[in-house]
Amino acid sequence: MSQRQRPSSSRAPARIVLPILTPELTFGSSMSTLDTDAGTAPSAVTLVDAANVALRLAALGPAHGPNPRVGCVLLAPRVDGAPSDAPRAVLGTGYHRGSGTAHAEVDAIAAARRRGHDTRGATAVVTLEPCNHTGRTGPCAEALIAAGVAEVVHLVPDPNPAAAGGAERLRAAGVQVPGPLEDGAGPGHDLLRVWLHAVTTGRPFVTLKTATSLDGRVAAIDGTSRWITSAQSRAHAHRVRRTVDAIAVGTATVLADDPTLTARTPGDADPDGHQPVRVVVGHRDVPSRARLRTAPGGPLVHVRTHDVRVVLAELAAREVRHLLVEGGPTLAAAFLRAGLVDEVHAYVAPVLLGAGPSALADLGVTTIDAALRLETLSTQPLGPDVLVVARPQPVRSTHPQEA
Numbered sequence: 247m248s249q250r251q252r253p254s255s256s257r258a259p260a261r262i263v264l265p266i267l268t269p270e271l272t273f274g275s276s277m278s279t280l281d282t283d284a285g286t287a288p289s290a291v292t293l294v295d296a297a298n299v300a301l302r303l304a305a306l307g308p309a310h311g312p313n314p315r316v317g318c319v320l321l322a323p324r325v326d327g328a329p330s331d332a333p334r335a336v337l338g339t340g341y342h343r344g345s346g347t348a349h350a351e352v353d354a355i356a357a358a359r360r361r362g363h364d365t366r367g368a369t370a371v372v373t374l375e376p377c378n379h380t381g382r383t384g385p386c387a388e389a390l391i392a393a394g395v396a397e398v399v400h401l402v403p404d405p406n407p408a409a410a411g412g413a414e415r416l417r418a419a420g421v422q423v424p425g426p427l428e429d430g431a432g433p434g435h436d437l438l439r440v441w442l443h444a445v446t447t448g449r450p451f452v453t454l455k456t457a458t459s460l461d462g463r464v465a466a467i468d469g470t471s472r473w474i475t476s477a478q479s480r481a482h483a484h485r486v487r488r489t490v491d492a493i494a495v496g497t498a499t500v501l502a503d504d505p506t507l508t509a510r511t512p513g514d515a516d517p518d519g520h521q522p523v524r525v526v527v528g529h530r531d532v533p534s535r536a537r538l539r540t541a542p543g544g545p546l547v548h549v550r551t552h553d554v555r556v557v558l559a560e561l562a563a564r565e566v567r568h569l570l571v572e573g574g575p576t577l578a579a580a581f582l583r584a585g586l587v588d589e590v591h592a593y594v595a596p597v598l599l600g601a602g603p604s605a606l607a608d609l610g611v612t613t614i615d616a617a618l619r620l621e622t623l624s625t626q627p628l629g630p631d632v633l634v635v636a637r638p639q640p641v642r643s644t645h646p647q648e649a
């Protein structure tokens with residue numbers, strides 16, 4: 247047995263049941279002093295509390311970018327004889343702020359040290375299995391071992407072939423690693439949904455956005471479409487743009503709309519905050535005077551193909567994890583026909599057009615039994631409009647209630 251192992255670590259690993267994490271979930275008053283650098287007496291928290299704080303910290307990191315959002319809470323060593331869920335002092339907390347910055351575990355160790363704490367024998371509660379590779383920063387498994395941490399409780403195993411193996415490395419060094427605590431689902435998986443999808447499939451998660459009239463049209467018969475949806479819907483769509491790595495449109499949309507494809511605050515023409523890569527799909531040129539070339543925003547990538555798999559491969563090579571497809575109907579249908587849409591954001595406005603292109607070009611559906619049915623994940627009023635978030639079901643079927 248390694249010298250790093252404390253006598254208490256030979257107990258059976260703690261069984262942790264995580265409550266569903268919601269934005270409204272509040273922690274006890276003791277959790278309010280978790281500020282990493284507050285310099286106040288550390289709070290005492292249970293492992294479950296620590297896991298939830300780690301999840302909340304993780305969510306502070308950017309949703310975009312190649313790296314996962316990860317949070318970490320370092321707890322004081324277990325006291326011999328105390329139950330595994332006994333509250334313990336928080337030594338430090340940390341989270342990952344995006345590619346090239348410190349990982350959550352290293353951030354938490356640094357925070358504990360700034361507060362003058364000894365990390366030897368500590369328990370690290372971390373939302374994702376510590377990494378085991380040197381990427382833009384060093385391996386967290388080694389940092390935890392060097393810090394003398396005795397136990398690492400993680401929620402989600404790391405499926406990234408480049409970084410996996412942290413749990414095994416820690417165990418080999420004598421660190422107790424009871425996890426992963428989540429068995430394929432849970433709040434940790436929910437938080438990392440897009441990233442997990444991208445690293446396990448090797449292609450970006452694809453969200454298809456449509457902004458339609460009540461009769462399902464995306465433009466009037468003359469091609470005009472500004473605006474079908476309300477200011478509230480468009481503000482929401484801009485917030486979504488801020489969370490993705492790339493936005494794609496077809497060449498016809500570039501020529502019809504001359505879009506900027508930036509993330510903006512409504513009422514302000516200038517892009518602000520993170521700007522996604524702007525992707526144009528199709529063979530025709532993007533005019534030199536197009537806003538995509540002249541207006542500030544993310545880099546422009548023109549993929550001269552009609553094969554959406556080529557588009558995703560090109561973007562995966564650029565470390566795009568989340569692609570927002572904004573249309574038009576031809577490009578949207580191509581992604582759906584290829585089975586490459588993971589989520590649909592349908593903004594529906596109480597506007598009637600009666601003619602004009604519908605949200606989707608031909609999907610190859612010739613009879614109702616072949617309809618592509620979606621599972622609704624949420625509905626949300628946005629001013630006069632409604633946003634439906636839905637997920638394509640793996641197989642086509644008749645209406646579930648009548649099946």
Ligand SMILES: NC(=O)C1=CN([C@@H]2O[C@H](COP(=O)(O)OP(=O)(O)OC[C@H]3O[C@@H](n4cnc5c(N)ncnc54)[C@H](OP(=O)(O)O)[C@@H]3O)[C@@H](O)[C@H]2O)C=CC1
Pocket residue numbers: 455456457458463464465469470471474495496497498499500502503527528529530531551552553554572573574575576577578580603607
């Ligand atoms: N309300 C809304 O949500 C939106 C509305 N719109 C509206 O939609 C209209 C444009 O629709 P649409 O013409 O369908 O536009 P698209 O943006 O889908 O562009 C279609 C063009 O892209 C190229 N292309 C790229 N991928 C494929 C593919 N897999 N198969 C075939 N062609 C492909 C082709 O041009 P090429 O010859 O260059 O290869 C094709 O003509 C506009 O009026 C616009 O205002 C657009 C986006 C969103």
Ligand SMILES: Nc1c(N[C@@H]2O[C@H](COP(=O)(O)O)[C@@H](O)[C@H]2O)[nH]c(=O)[nH]c1=O
Pocket residue numbers: 457464471472473474475479480483495499503504505506507508572573593
């Ligand atoms: N018409 C329409 C949308 N259209 C989408 O937004 C693009 C314009 O982006 P930008 O130039 O950055 O404002 C346009 O090309 C199309 O993809 N979006 C919506 O939320 N509501 C709408 O009614």
Ligand SMILES: [Zn+2]
Pocket residue numbers: 349350351376377378384385386387
């Ligand atoms: Zn790491």
